[in-house]
Amino acid sequence: MRNLLDSSLYYFSVVAQSGSLTAATDKLGATVSALSRHIAKLEGDVGAPLFERHARGMVLSDAGRMLLRYAQSSLADGQAVMSAIQGDLTRRERNLRIACTEGFALDFLPNSLAAFYAQHPDAVIAIEVTSSDGASRMLVDGDAAIALSFSLKPEPDVVARLTLPAPVMALMSRDHPLAARPSIALADLHPHPVLLQDTGTTIRQLFDIACNVEGIDVVTPITSRYVASLYRFTQVIPGAIMLSGFMSVANRLEADGLVAVPFASSLLQQRRLQVKTSATRPLTGLATLCLDHLIADLQRTQARHPQPA
Structure with missing residues (x-):
């Protein structure tokens, strides 16, 4: 939370709770003179002394008590914001969108992703069924992390992570x-x-x-x-x-x-099956794990493919 609060205000709050500059130095790793400069700066900004200096320590003045309440409130707000941000990042990490043609959605993906979900029960997976061109567009537009489709030619802005013959x-x-x-x-x-x-x-x-x-x-x-x-x-x-x-x-x-x-x-x-990702957007940790899982599953299934005489 310290990074979300002005340095002088943060140092002031620690000094106020410690009761002296010397005690605060142990918590902050700063010198007494550095802390004194921060306190003096704040007192100049608010136009009033923040502490009453006594032989046994420093006691907050009326202005200091008001400023401390503000600092504590700001720290609490900062904690709430950081928790919300971390929660959002966690949710994003758990979400995975896969674009595919209908053939994959018929049988392969339900079986393969069921096995993946058993290993990663926190995953939230969405399957978008579209055309081969549509799957590539979703990758380029950032609407999907992984695409499974069939291709007859190379495509710009996507990377083929696996290519298999799909006659x-x-x-x-x-x-x-x-x-x-x-x-x-x-x-x-x-x-x-x-x-x-x-x-x-x-x-x-x-x-x-x-x-x-x-x-x-x-x-x-x-x-x-x-x-x-x-x-x-x-x-x-x-x-x-x-x-x-x-x-x-x-x-x-x-x-x-x-x-x-x-x-x-x-x-x-001549048809080719491809597992594709964006050429410009990195995968999350969950998406990387899922990509590896799908590739391994496709390779196992391909080994059973009947070959023409």
Whole structure:
């Protein structure tokens, strides 16, 4: 609190409570002459003596008692302000905002962050679901500390802390006619209903390009911006195939009776998964711990990724 109070006023309050300049020097680590100068300065500022000097010590004058009440009140106010500031900093340290595309929010992040939260129960985590471009904008604008998204090209003002291959996969039921194949071609999709995300996603962009290059026309009875809806449609529409990334569904495939089969098309293998942070804003301690946790979890999950034949 001393730094929030004028030095002379602080020294005066210690002298007043100590009863003498000599006693105050032990607490302040200052010389008697230095304390005398501070007291003289204050007396000159207020225009009245602050102490009555006696042989046994110094006794506050009426002006001194009023000034001491002011000094004590200022110290109390300063303590309250510092406590509020420290409390706000603590709350900020505990808060963590993560931006991601919907695929990560479907399954990976709930499982991964549940494990992180078990280790850090004081954390307050917010997940913002947006587009890949939107996740990067949130980093640049300071609205998120960490972003998980898919990328086809480098982005300015963000740092990729982890980059993994994230090829487009064909998600289907375990008993689907194509489920046992090590990989499938775009032409293999022709007899089956294909479920696609809206245009603008990296999966849809690559799929449309690959179909144009190969001259393939597929049946797309349902499109949606919501990955969770398409995932459910894959379970209930006979023969349906959903285009997905493996990371989005890795932890739930077996329980839901689904498999993810790689595509043989090289175009559908060009997508990259990235964990990103701002290039200019440092991470808090909690965010750094979470970043390390997510990277390790992604690497473990990636090791289970099916590879095209």
